[in-house]
Amino acid sequence: MAESGFRGLIADHLVYEYNKESSQRLRALDDVSFTIRQGEFVGLIGHTGSGKSTLVQMLNALMKPDSGTVYYDGRDVFEKDYDRKALRGKVGEVFQYPEHQLFADTVFEEVCFGPRNMGMDRKQTELSAYAAIKKVGLPDECFDQSPFDLSGGQRRRVAIASVLAMKPELLILDEPTAGLDPLGRLELLDMITELNRDSAMSVLLVSHSMEDVAAYASRILVLDKGRLIYDDTPAEVFAHYEELQKLGLAAPEMTYVMNGLKAAGMDVDTSALTPDEAEESILRALRLC
Amino acid sequence: MGIIKTNKLKYEYIRRDEDNNVEGITTALDGVSLDIKAGDFIAILGHNGSGKSTLARHINAILFPAEGTVVVDGMDTTDSSKLLDIRRTAGMVFQNPDNQIIGQLVEEDVAFGPENMGVPTEEIWQRVAESLEAVGMTAYREHSPNRLSGGQKQRVSIASVIAMHPKCMIMDEPTAMLDPGGRREVIEAAHKLNKTEGITVVLITHYMDEAAGADKVIVMDKGRIAMEGTPREVFSRVEELKSLRLDVPQSTELAWRLKKRGVDLPDGVLDRRELVEALIRVYKRNK
């Protein structure tokens, strides 16, 4: 199949098992299907051991599913002659604690690694690396510094830049804010949103923080014990906050507040997910009386 | 006098270049004076680089003050003859769950501290059993630590500390690498030990919601104590907290915003339950 019309990624009935030989088979992924269209900002939530990491590694062909497959721009990425290296440039993946994978002498060299591997020539590589370092908001002095001399938050930005420099069409981020302090977290998420908006890059954000996912994603996937149980807008997904709670997943703080108020008879909007939305809705409800 | 007392504590990191010349000096702690009462649960908040971890390491005599003093249960940490006594009095739980478990089995790790202290064999067994029971990890005593979840590993680390029968436990960002479930497990275990065993807990964190249950909250910034008080006192100063790069819990923030816009809410709302109750009161009064 050459160019079909669809642009983006399709996960098609993915199944994966651990410990295949032993008696304690562990189904890490159980028939998972979804699509990510170009330009979308999708959140993926699920607790540790829900199969998130396994799933995320399949989307750029680092792991092969037992059955099912992944299509990118209409082509099966596990086909024999598919160029999976090029795929990893298009589907950029930032792992957890990505600063632990830095190795080069200078920040600039580090960021050039990806585009060079993608076969860009020297000029393209350097332009792309320069643009990526600028995009993540690192100052000019950083370029020639050793990545190991930077602060933790800055190192993480270098790692993200090193993936961005490959000019991905879809960026997957696995817990990008883990270990950062609140301001660092906010800056990083805002930066990702900007990339999504300005360059039409799709984003898949994997996170434990319901508040983050609720505030940034336009669609949410919820994974539990390897099964995709919800694939919907944040408001729709968090309307099931009681079911989520039973699975050991929480809903955003505001969902609980609004549902608590509603239960007491206040006419508030329970789909409010951020303090901003909640504030307006509560004020409206109080004035009505 | 309290169990942990620091007086005008100062500590500096000296940065050196490749030829060992001094490049600059970073002041990590700048005149910190603390007095922690035995049996208290203290939360120390602060963003990355505020000096909170450096402070923790002084209490356990891993770092020593450049100026000022640290006294733990009457012992000055610079008194090298008291080093082991200080470390057993103030046990320490670190951030990375993988890098502090020494034993190959859960029970062997818990035994490591008592073994170093020269506790007789039968008593080690008793202490291991008690400590694992206290953190609810008895069922895992013969498991390999590698197969536990992050929260379980941190509970093992807590058990390893209390097996040394310390008077206080210093926890240096024990939840920074855990998921929400693991965070809850660890904080609950710390509160339980504080209540039932009377162990003084010093919890260092950058998650403000973890501080809500503490007796006292200390906020650090640039090596100094920026705020100090009960959680309610500290949580009511939302603007100040935000300027110190702290993550104010959303319910606290919402209460503060609504109050600013004229809703009659109390100061320093700690969690969503308090917020909902207060709002319902307002709603009923209006009606």
Place this chain on the structure above:
Amino acid sequence: MLRDITLGQYYKAESPIHRLDPRTKLAATFAYLISLFLFKNPFVYMIAGGVLVCVIIASRVPVRYMLKGMKSVIFILLFTMLMSLFFTKGTVIWSFWKLRITKEGLSQSAYTGLRITMLILGSNILTLTTTPTRLTNALERVMSPLKIFRVPAHEIAMMMSIALRFIPILLEETDRIMKAQLARGADFESGNLFKKVKSLIPVLIPLFVAAFRRANDLAMAMEARCYHGGKGRTQMKPLKYARRDAAAYCLLIMYMALMIVTGLTLKSTPKTEALPAVSTNMISVSSDTLR
């Protein structure tokens, strides 16, 4: 999964072999391995094999676990056996093209095969019935007389157990870093050797950095828990000889005596070529093929 490496190949069971002091097992394994090289005679091998079967039964470790350990060496075993089968000089009993099987080769091959099999099964019993902790503990105690020669027995044992604890963690870390670099377009497979080695730099540097960071953290955690070397240290699980260990030592002495007596009195086969001859044969063969 990688995480299982921690416990080595330890197979949990209740058996007299499991309960033995690890020092006893260490001594017995050592003696058994030596006994296999003392004589080359079918009766000696029959005794050694019989004892091995008895111990395996007593250990209650399922035979398939025993054989699992053989899997990794099966190639070497077959290779050595074939080498001795075809390249031992003596009376030819069968030949085809350049291949000749001699009578001596046949017996040599059988001996070599038996010897390697028993060697591996014998040492497998030790690791299958003893936890790595108890094993390092035993090594520390066995090495402790060497302290007079300034051998840091405690430190060596502590290093071994820390290594055992961190090997699986570092293996996982390697896997993680490799995947992260693959995601950045790294290629570990194509190219010549030089290129392949060079492609590993983005894996090795982060791995070293991580190992140092962990070592640093661990040292601090150990110090915080009052670690100050082996002096004045007590143990949760100290090694204590029991009566069954005395019995085991008696059996071991009886076994060694029986082996020596049998080996000296019953000489059934004429001594042909010993193992070194075979190995020189092997070397010349392999250098031939190289040319």
